[in-house]
Amino acid sequence: MTLRIEQLTGKLPDLISRYAAGLGAMDAGLQAAGEALNDWAGDPALGNQRVEDAMQHVPRPYALATDEACQCVFTAPPFTPLTVVSADGSSIEPDRFAPVQCYVINIGRVALPYRMSCNALLDSHAELGPEHEPPGDDDDRGGDTLGRGWGVNLLRDIAELEAGGHLARERLADGNVVLMLDGTLLPWDLDSRQVDESVRKAVLARTRDILDLLSLSGDGLSVCAYVSGSRASDVVTSLRALSPAKGIAWPASDGQLFAGLLGDGQRSALFRAGSQRAGRVETLNELAAHEVWFFYLRAGGDIARVEVPGWASSAARIGRLHATLIDQCARCNGYPRALQEAHEQAVISGADRQQFSRLLEAEAARQGLYGAANGKQESKRRRAV
Amino acid sequence: MTIDTPRVVEAGLRAFACAYERYVEEPFRLGQLVAVREGPWTVIGAVADTASGPDDPSRPLQATGGEMSAAEVLADNPHIRPLLRTRLTVVSCGYIEGEVARALLPPTPPPLLARVEAASEPETVRITGDGAFLALLVGAPQCDDAVLAATIRSAAAAHGAGAREFTVVAGKELARLLKADSARLASIIRGVAG
Numbered sequence: 001m002t003l004r005i006e007q008l009t010g011k012l013p014d015l016i017s018r019y020a021a022g023l024g025a026m027d028a029g030l031q032a033a034g035e036a037l038n039d040w041a042g043d044p045a046l047g048n049q050r051v052e053d054a055m056q057h058v059p060r061p062y063a064l065a066t067d068e069a070c071q072c073v074f075t076a077p078p079f080t081p082l083t084v085v086s087a088d089g090s091s092i093e094p095d096r097f098a099p100v101q102c103y104v105i106n107i108g109r110v111a112l113p114y115r116m117s118c119n120a121l122l123d124s125h126a127e128l129g130p131e132h133e134p135p136g137d138d139d140d141r142g143g144d145t146l147g148r149g150w151g152v153n154l155l156r157d158i159a160e161l162e163a164g165g166h167l168a169r170e171r172l173a174d175g176n177v178v179l180m181l182d183g184t185l186l187p188w189d190l191d192s193r194q195v196d197e198s199v200r201k202a203v204l205a206r207t208r209d210i211l212d213l214l215s216l217s218g219d220g221l222s223v224c225a226y227v228s229g230s231r232a233s234d235v236v237t238s239l240r241a242l243s244p245a246k247g248i249a250w251p252a253s254d255g256q257l258f259a260g261l262l263g264d265g266q267r268s269a270l271f272r273a274g275s276q277r278a279g280r281v282e283t284l285n286e287l288a289a290h291e292v293w294f295f296y297l298r299a300g301g302d303i304a305r306v307e308v309p310g311w312a313s314s315a316a317r318i319g320r321l322h323a324t325l326i327d328q329c330a331r332c333n334g335y336p337r338a339l340q341e342a343h344e345q346a347v348i349s350g351a352d353r354q355q356f357s358r359l360l361e362a363e364a365a366r367q368g369l370y371g372a373a374n375g376k377q378e379s380k381r382r383r384a385v
Numbered sequence: 386m387t388i389d390t391p392r393v394v395e396a397g398l399r400a401f402a403c404a405y406e407r408y409v410e411e412p413f414r415l416g417q418l419v420a421v422r423e424g425p426w427t428v429i430g431a432v433a434d435t436a437s438g439p440d441d442p443s444r445p446l447q448a449t450g451g452e453m454s455a456a457e458v459l460a461d462n463p464h465i466r467p468l469l470r471t472r473l474t475v476v477s478c479g480y481i482e483g484e485v486a487r488a489l490l491p492p493t494p495p496p497l498l499a500r501v502e503a504a505s506e507p508e509t510v511r512i513t514g515d516g517a518f519l520a521l522l523v524g525a526p527q528c529d530d531a532v533l534a535a536t537i538r539s540a541a542a543a544h545g546a547g548a549r550e551f552t553v554v555a556g557k558e559l560a561r562l563l564k565a566d567s568a569r570l571a572s573i574i575r576g577v578a579g
Contacts, residue, residue, distance in 0.1 A: 120464060
């Protein structure tokens with residue numbers, strides 16, 4: 001054992017008690033937040049205007065009220081027959097010790113029909129990249145030929161969205177569909193300067209195209225991105241801007257706020273995500289038609305953030321989504337079953353990674369290419385004393 | 386629901402394993418003769434074992450469902466069936482090459498991923514007619530008395546009006562093969578009669 005646990009155990013109680021004291025100090029903040037929420041609901045237009053004003057000065061994500069009274073909570077309507085579609089991805093990043101730089105993206109897809117006669121689908125599809133010449137040498141665009149800047153996470157995100165989107169559209173032929181994705185609705189790295197500009201542009205166009213396609217799919221489709229245990233604080237940030245209270249400890253996240261407001265299975269009101277952060281993903285003009293709306297959902301002990309495209313926020317679509325999420329979470333210990341199974345299809349195990357590494361080395365050697373000798377890597381492989 | 390056909394997933398001369406894409410409640414039956422028609426010859430074998438369970442051993446099947454029947458649980462949880470597999474163990478008992486049927490081991494195993502289908506009545510009659518196919522089964526460790534009895538019963542059904550005559554031929558062949566093991570012979574004959 002190299003981690004000396006006995007050196008840590010004595011310090012844990014103090015750390016935890018400090019955290020608990022911090023939670024206790026948050027009571028005033030929770031009360032102020034509740035009061036601000038009620039005031040906001042009383043005059044949402046005025047509240048939104050004040051939030052918009054605050055947004056100009058502080059470049060952070062905010063929440064804006066929608067037609068739903070923002071202090072309200074909602075119980076799920078009855079679950080109706082439909083197909084739940086989900087996609088998730090896993091990847092092998094370029095390995096700088098490998099003889100050839102490349103990456104793997106594995107996408108898992110599931111379609112689970114409930115109270116319907118069509119077949120379930122669970123499958124996965126692996127892609128090897130780059131397919132073409134990689135982005136050019138390291139320069140101010142953020143890319144190079146050693147795998148940096150290729151944006152594998154971004155490419156995986158868009159592959160998930162496209163796989164789920166196309167499968168959802170196929171399944172609409174059988175009836176209503178709820179499409180669930182893991183994480184945020186818009187690929188997070190779309191605004192990352194670490195990713196080559198050409199990659200970002202291409203993925204931005206693909207994101208817009210698949211969301212455009214989904215937006216034309218009719219009312220039978222509900223769409224969401226599910227963030228379990230979200231630490232986002234858009235609503236709290238707006239409430240701080242609306243509240244006259246100063247010098248108090250505010251909840252650190254929206255999850256802490258809604259943990260005290262939502263009963264099991266209930267959701268919060270819908271909010272619109274607002275931000276004036278120039279150049280960030282939420283303000284990209286190309287995605288203006290796909291504004292992110294969100295609500296919070298309590299599933300057991302978890303407060304999840306559920307993001308939906310604004311065009312999929314009708315009462316019927318949100319009601320269907322809410323009922324489905326509660327049903328899915330009940331089937332899988334508080335997490336949507338479809339997301340869990342898509343993850344299981346996508347996951348690349350340690351053994352798979354080693355096998356791919358050996359395959360890559362063997363094929364490279366067959367073509368006369370060998371990885372640069374690296375002492376650290378070799379020493380990790382041979383751990384003899 | 387699509388009708389699944391199992392495919393060869395492990396191939397040997399004496400035995401092969403095949404699997405359905407998912408869990409099926411009614412796979413080929415114990416002792417049923419099956420045929421693999423892909424490759425240079427048709428390999429004929431008898432089903433010696435069937436097992437169903439999770440495809441991924443690290444994800445054991447949870448026994449949930451309350452008062453629901455198995456069919457209701459599967460319908461209510463559509464992800465379960467695709468994550469399960471039904472596998473069969475088949476013992477080779479002959480092969481057919483053109484017009485010639487031989488109750489011998491095939492020269493090569495059946496191809497991996499080849500479709501495994503029920504042997505037709507004419508194929509069954511040609512392979513089993515003289516009882517010689519029993520030699521391969523009696524010598525196979527996968528074939529206990531119950532498998533042998535079930536195979537003879539299954540083959541007899543394919544002989545139609547000649548079922549009784551076939552059963553007598555098979556009994557004589559068994560008596561010859563098991564002359565030093567009368568207890569086993571008696572056990573198999575009881576199984577056939579039962």
